[in-house]
Amino acid sequence: MAMLLETKKYQATLTNAGRAGWSVIFRHPVVVNPATGQPPLRIKRGLGTQLEEEAKSMANELNALLADPSYWSLAARSAAGSRFSDKAVKIFFDPMEPEELDYPAMREKYIRLPTDEDGYKRVLIIGTTGAGKTTMLRQIIGTNPQSERFPSVSTSRCTIADTEIVISEGLYKSVVTFSPQEEIREAADECLAAAILAAYRKSPDDEIIRKLLNHVDLRFRFSYVLGTGVRAEDDERGDVADENSSATQEGADEFTAANLEGTNEVIARLVQQVKRIAEKHGDSLRRDLVRTEVDQRVADELFEEELDKLLREDEEFQEAGDQMMQEIRQRFQMLDSQCIETTRQDWPIVWHWQTDDRRAFLKQIALFSGNHYKLFGQLLTPLVNGIRVSGPFVPQWRGDSPKLVLIDGEGLGHSPETSSSIPSSVIQRFDTVDAIVLVDNAQQPMQAAPVAALRAVLSSGNVGKLVFAFTHFDQIQAPNFQTLKDRENHVRGTVENAIRFIGNQLGPRAERDLRQRIETACFYLERMNEWLDLTKKVGNRAAQALNKLVDVIFSMGKRVAPTEASPVYDRLNLAMAVRDAVATFHEDWRGLLGLANTPRTEKVHWAKVKALNRRLAEGWAEEYDGLAPVGSLWKELREQVYRLINSPIEWRGPRLTDEETREVLNRFANEVSERLGILVRQRIRFERVQKWQTAYSFSGLGSTFSRARFISSDIYMTAAPIPDATPSPDGNSFLREVIRAVEDAASTCKATLH
Numbered sequence: 001m002a003m004l005l006e007t008k009k010y011q012a013t014l015t016n017a018g019r020a021g022w023s024v025i026f027r028h029p030v031v032v033n034p035a036t037g038q039p040p041l042r043i044k045r046g047l048g049t050q051l052e053e054e055a056k057s058m059a060n061e062l063n064a065l066l067a068d069p070s071y072w073s074l075a076a077r078s079a080a081g082s083r084f085s086d087k088a089v090k091i092f093f094d095p096m097e098p099e100e101l102d103y104p105a106m107r108e109k110y111i112r113l114p115t116d117e118d119g120y121k122r123v124l125i126i127g128t129t130g131a132g133k134t135t136m137l138r139q140i141i142g143t144n145p146q147s148e149r150f151p152s153v154s155t156s157r158c159t160i161a162d163t164e165i166v167i168s169e170g171l172y173k174s175v176v177t178f179s180p181q182e183e184i185r186e187a188a189d190e191c192l193a194a195a196i197l198a199a200y201r202k203s204p205d206d207e208i209i210r211k212l213l214n215h216v217d218l219r220f221r222f223s224y225v226l227g228t229g230v231r232a233e234d235d236e237r238g239d240v241a242d243e244n245s246s247a248t249q250e251g252a253d254e255f256t257a258a259n260l261e262g263t264n265e266v267i268a269r270l271v272q273q274v275k276r277i278a279e280k281h282g283d284s285l286r287r288d289l290v291r292t293e294v295d296q297r298v299a300d301e302l303f304e305e306e307l308d309k310l311l312r313e314d315e316e317f318q319e320a321g322d323q324m325m326q327e328i329r330q331r332f333q334m335l336d337s338q339c340i341e342t343t344r345q346d347w348p349i350v351w352h353w354q355t356d357d358r359r360a361f362l363k364q365i366a367l368f369s370g371n372h373y374k375l376f377g378q379l380l381t382p383l384v385n386g387i388r389v390s391g392p393f394v395p396q397w398r399g400d401s402p403k404l405v406l407i408d409g410e411g412l413g414h415s416p417e418t419s420s421s422i423p424s425s426v427i428q429r430f431d432t433v434d435a436i437v438l439v440d441n442a443q444q445p446m447q448a449a450p451v452a453a454l455r456a457v458l459s460s461g462n463v464g465k466l467v468f469a470f471t472h473f474d475q476i477q478a479p480n481f482q483t484l485k486d487r488e489n490h491v492r493g494t495v496e497n498a499i500r501f502i503g504n505q506l507g508p509r510a511e512r513d514l515r516q517r518i519e520t521a522c523f524y525l526e527r528m529n530e531w532l533d534l535t536k537k538v539g540n541r542a543a544q545a546l547n548k549l550v551d552v553i554f555s556m557g558k559r560v561a562p563t564e565a566s567p568v569y570d571r572l573n574l575a576m577a578v579r580d581a582v583a584t585f586h587e588d589w590r591g592l593l594g595l596a597n598t599p600r601t602e603k604v605h606w607a608k609v610k611a612l613n614r615r616l617a618e619g620w621a622e623e624y625d626g627l628a629p630v631g632s633l634w635k636e637l638r639e640q641v642y643r644l645i646n647s648p649i650e651w652r653g654p655r656l657t658d659e660e661t662r663e664v665l666n667r668f669a670n671e672v673s674e675r676l677g678i679l680v681r682q683r684i685r686f687e688r689v690q691k692w693q694t695a696y697s698f699s700g701l702g703s704t705f706s707r708a709r710f711i712s713s714d715i716y717m718t719a720a721p722i723p724d725a726t727p728s729p730d731g732n733s734f735l736r737e738v739i740r741a742v743e744d745a746a747s748t749c750k751a752t753l754h
Contacts, residue, residue, distance in 0.1 A: 029069075066092075120404065140402075176387050424634060585632055
């Protein structure tokens with residue numbers, strides 16, 4: 001139901017979604033729409049009432065604000081507050097003042113992460129999706145793989161949010177932070193657009209529902225939140241799962257099945273709405289494109305982008321997104337409101353809880369980290385961007401509770417693209433931890449992602465924190481393996497080949513440093529998906545490996561490198577290193593954007609580029625599905641400068657041992673890496689928001705190419721121009737900033753550039 005209240009240039013419209021009460025929709029006259037870089041921005045807010053007269057009153061107040069330009073600035077908020085209700089003032093003025101959200105600080109408010117000064121070691125666990133890092137984590141905290149589903153595991157991409165676990169005495173505590181409403185809404189809109197395209201192509205209803213409820217990058221599986229849209233008696237997947245899983249219960253039967261009758265009706269209506277929208281726009285758009293006489297490949301790409309643009313401007317499409325978001329909001333109602341904090345727009349942002357009951361704790365936390373099909377329709381997992389818990393987790397294979405902070409994140413991708421393998425957020429974590437455990441599958445070790453991780457650990461100066469952990473060791477089977485040593489040698493040989501390759505890329509010192517870590521911090525893990533039986537040989541062997549791994553972590557400490565010795569570098573070599581790094585960055589991205597044929601990268605789909613573009617335009621993300629311009633440039637600069645750092649032209653001061661030399665150079669690399677990360681993020685992300693907004697606004701015939709060319713020339717090339725011999729204040733500004741960052745790091749580490 002919708003009622004138009006007043007006829008104004010900007011006007012508020014009331015909608016009633018039934019269960020949720022009244023909401024208001026309006027275009028804000030001064031808030032920028034990221035799609036165009038200009039106002040107005042469409043806004044929908046709940047009014048918190050089911051009374052029609054009360055809703056009308058608030059909408060009329062909003063219309064008064066919308067009709068009077070004297071209220072269109074933050075300075076007028078006080079005056080508006082003396083005339084209008086607090087609710088109307090909040091709805092109108094809050095979008096004008098972006099809310100800064102510091103998620104780690106929110107989690108720190110309820111559970112502090114202890115440090116080395118508290119006797120704790122912070123451990124970052126990284127590894128390829130499916131390698132078994134979360135399974136290993138379960139063993140370390142002592143949750144039973146057969147009866148306790150925390151943290152949740154799956155065959156692929158299960159962990160999608162940072163999970164921080166503190167092993168401590170006392171109560172079981174938990175704090176969860178949720179992704180911003182804008183990010184969730186964008187993912188929902190992208191799912192709707194994909195479903196509409198599927199409907200236009202006459203896909204069956206189950207395929208339309210799949211597109212609607214599962215985002216293409218698998219980060220937002222809305223089926224976890226809303227169910228599958230299928231009645232239980234019609235769904236055969238549960239029977240298949242029960243037949244193929246020996247651990248389907250794992251606490252799931254403790255939950256009451258969600259009543260999804262209302263949600264299924266909404267999904268069914270959305271499917272019909274999707275079909276109507278597809279029919280409304282699809283055929284007419286296709287006819288228009290046929291008249292342009294472009295080839296079929298270009299026509300298909302243009303069709304998809306123009307359809308996406310039309311959808312963003314279509315009110316029925318926006319209403320469909322509103323319905324999805326309303327259903328998603330309903331799921332938060334099952335939580336105790338006393339445990340939830342919200343943003344100014346009333347979007348849940350933090351949930352916290354504590355108990356002394358382990359069983360109750362694991363049951364409750366499953367709502368935020370679970371993935372069991374029996375819980376579909378009530379899980380909040382896809383909405384979470386961080387989980388922190390603490391409690392008396394005790395591994396049964398160890399006599400004490402190790403004082404560890406364990407940090408698990410999203411698995412590294414399988415993409416062989418060297419420019420986008422390791423997210424910047426992961427590398428930023430390196431400096432905050434005492435140990436970095438690289439978990440890899442012993443059956444197929446050292447594929448693209450683990451090799452990229454090793455390069456990142458090296459070039460950021462953190463190789464001294466590295467620990468290797470190879471899972472699935474018991475599953476290595478071959479007729480030429482007779483003993484455990486044979487299997488170890490097989491894995492080690494593969495690792496040494498990868499290390500040799502890295503040495504060829506990053507220099508001989510990098511190879512020596514990695515070989516030293518293999519000698520002193522490498523573990524082969526068996527039966528990680530089982531409750532270890534210490535009375536049996538294999539269980540005892542696995543327990544010993546885990547104990548040694550923990551002991552190695554506790555043996556790590558921060559060492560202060562001697563400052564009397566000073567490496568010396570040629571400034572000209574630094575300029576050449578920067579030039580090579582920037583040139584490689586531009587070459588890779590010209591390939592990704594489809595502007596050139598390049599040996600290392602291939603063109604990605606236009607929709608992927610546009611999704612990245614939108615996130616940078618809105619300012620709430622700098623990466624999307626493997627595309628990471630900030631991470632790409634940071635990586636190239638970091639590695640080129642790392643090679644330079646490991647090749648000083650001379651040393652001044654006392655002679656150092658190999659270990660002391662390693663620490664001096666790694667400390668320098670670490671200081672440089674941190675400064676370069678800040679510099680690159682500032683230039684590509686923060687200083688060019690308006691240009692990202694301009695790129696996103698392109699539309700029409702050839703817009704995908706125009707957007708790609710604009711990103712390459714007007715964003716990347718101005719953010720990081722290739723240094724040139726021709727004097728140019730603008731062209732070489734980036735080079736000067738990089739040199740200044742390296743000089744600052746050199747001053748801190750007593751290194752010399754001349």
